Amino acid sequence: MPVSAIVGHARCHGGCAGLLVMALLLPQAHAAQSIWPPRATAQAAMIDDYHSLTCNQQPPAPYTGSLRLQSKYDQRDASKSTLRASPDADSERIGKQVKQFIGGLIYAGKRFQRAKKPQEANLALACQDQWLERWAQADALLDPDASASGMAARKWALAAMAGAVLLTQAAADGKRPLSPAQQRWFTRLGEQVIDEYDPRRHATTVYFNNHDYWAAWAVAAAGMLVGRDDFIQWADGNLRRGLAQAVRHDDYAYLPLEVARGKLAANYSQYALVPLVLLSESARANGLAWTEADQHTLDQLVSFAARSVLAPDTLAELQGRDQADVAPYKLAWLIPFLARQPQHRLARQLYDSEQGEVDNYSQVGGPLKPAYPNLP
Numbered sequence: 232m233p234v235s236a237i238v239g240h241a242r243c244h245g246g247c248a249g250l251l252v253m254a255l256l257l258p259q260a261h262a263a264q265s266i267w268p269p270r271a272t273a274q275a276a277m278i279d280d281y282h283s284l285t286c287n288q289q290p291p292a293p294y295t296g297s298l299r300l301q302s303k304y305d306q307r308d309a310s311k312s313t314l315r316a317s318p319d320a321d322s323e324r325i326g327k328q329v330k331q332f333i334g335g336l337i338y339a340g341k342r343f344q345r346a347k348k349p350q351e352a353n354l355a356l357a358c359q360d361q362w363l364e365r366w367a368q369a370d371a372l373l374d375p376d377a378s379a380s381g382m383a384a385r386k387w388a389l390a391a392m393a394g395a396v397l398l399t400q401a402a403a404d405g406k407r408p409l410s411p412a413q414q415r416w417f418t419r420l421g422e423q424v425i426d427e428y429d430p431r432r433h434a435t436t437v438y439f440n441n442h443d444y445w446a447a448w449a450v451a452a453a454g455m456l457v458g459r460d461d462f463i464q465w466a467d468g469n470l471r472r473g474l475a476q477a478v479r480h481d482d483y484a485y486l487p488l489e490v491a492r493g494k495l496a497a498n499y500s501q502y503a504l505v506p507l508v509l510l511s512e513s514a515r516a517n518g519l520a521w522t523e524a525d526q527h528t529l530d531q532l533v534s535f536a537a538r539s540v541l542a543p544d545t546l547a548e549l550q551g552r553d554q555a556d557v558a559p560y561k562l563a564w565l566i567p568f569l570a571r572q573p574q575h576r577l578a579r580q581l582y583d584s585e586q587g588e589v590d591n592y593s594q595v596g597g598p599l600k601p602a603y604p605n606l607p
Contacts, residue, residue: 263454263460265455266516269400269401269404269405270402272403274403277346277348279353281354286357287354288335290365295370295372296325297374298372300319300325332362336395339399340597342358363392364412372388375423386427389449390595393452394595397596400456418453420453421459425465428443428446441486444473444507447506451466451467466513467514469510470507473486473510480548483531484528486500490549497557500535501539509595511526533568540584561592563590566590566603566606567599569582
């Protein structure tokens with residue numbers, strides 16, 4: 232309860248001073264902290280009244296319908312590594328509409344960070360703000376009627392949108408606040424993802440896997456945007472369960488449900504690491520426990536993921552299964568990880584093998600490197 236409420240509800244005279252002291256000693260809730268803090272940039276110094284500008288590109292129509300989407304994978308394949316022969320037309324249409332919106336938010340963020348003139352910087356902020364406002368006012372992506380694939384699409388969209396805004400806010404030195412409608416929208420999206428994914432934490436009939444790690448990062452990112460510490464704490468629970476799933480083998484550890492993806496084992500090992508690494512940063516930024524044992528587990532998961540790309544034949548878990556190529560952007564986890572753990576030999580080797588070109592993953596909201604200017 233706020234201090235004012237405690238004092239205001241007390242029927243007392245001389246005792247009020249004592250109540251005030253007690254109230255000040257009570258634990259105070261702290262607002263969720265972004266893993267990408269505000270920083271002074273050339274573009275931040277250019278910010279003026281961008282609300283007075285009109286974006287020269289219109290967003291796609293807000294998607295407010297059902298999210299009963301179908302998976303892109305053939306569900307008859309136990310490893311879920313075979314694409315459907317005939318993709319569902321409605322699912323593809325909806326996916327394209329949402330991706331176009333997310334792409335616009337990310338593009339605006341990039342335009343802002345690359346701006347050379349105040350007009351360019353402010354117009355980029357205006358576009359991101361006006362696109363967000365349009366979808367927020369329409370309550371887009373909030374229809375509770377959703378299949379498992381639709382729930383997945385919702386949480387992936389939230390991760391990408393929240394990430395794009397957080398990265399822009401950081402580069403804008405905190406001068407790009409959310410409007411009340413945007414605040415409310417991101418809050419409701421975070422609550423919806425929790426409602427849909429919380430039952431999976433307790434169910435014995437579902438695989439707790441990369442979907443749950445990404446749901447956790449989506450909720451954490453939303454929490455950082457809207458100052459919801461309870462979002463951060465909920466997400467941290469999924470991080471802890473993810474780390475507990477690691478199977479240790481000598482000098483590495485792997486996530487068995489990701490390795491079970493057959494020819495996509497290397498891909499999904501990287502895919503799962505993206506939210507796990509970001510959630511480890513969230514734990515630190517928000518004062519949650521992060522022990523040496525936690526870091527050791529993460530380091531071991533990184534060793535497996537790196538070897539699954541660099542030398543898959545050296546991993547017993549992958550022998551006999553040729554691995555599909557891993558797109559460089561799926562290695563975006565290397566950026567925050569190496570900024571924290573520059574001495575990790577295999578992570579550095581993997582990063583160097585791609586000449587450091589492992590950035591620009593849309594699902595995290597766009598390029599991460601600008602947020603890590605001291606990356607060695």
